[in-house]
Amino acid sequence: MSLTSLNECIMIHFMPATDQLTIRSISSRLRAALEREASRRGQSLNKTVLALLTERLGLAESAAPVEYDDLDELAGTWSKSEAARFDEDLHAQRQVDPKLWQ
Numbered sequence: 001m002s003l004t005s006l007n008e009c010i011m012i013h014f015m016p017a018t019d020q021l022t023i024r025s026i027s028s029r030l031r032a033a034l035e036r037e038a039s040r041r042g043q044s045l046n047k048t049v050l051a052l053l054t055e056r057l058g059l060a061e062s063a064a065p066v067e068y069d070d071l072d073e074l075a076g077t078w079s080k081s082e083a084a085r086f087d088e089d090l091h092a093q094r095q096v097d098p099k100l101w102q
Contacts, residue, residue: 038048
């Protein structure tokens with residue numbers, strides 16, 4: 001059995017001898033999201049679905065390291081005296097005014 005598209009439905013059927021899978025009842029929203037992701041990746045819809053399943057199930061052989069856009073590059077760059085001064089300043093800011101919590 002092969003891939004069949006009916007309006008908002010894709011039928012996917014598993015055929016063990018050929019390692020193929022059929023998925024049925026895919027909503028138009030899911031189909032559109034998959035197509036957008038395939039376009040973003042510059043891949044076919046089939047390759048994108050396979051990649052997403054592989055990634056989500058933790059089966060990727062060599063996952064690329066996740067790169068965050070945060071302050072990781074600054075970690076460990078302060079001297080001990082700078083870190084101590086920062087901790088002192090934070091301590092002052094963490095004082096709770098009991099009058100505000102009545």
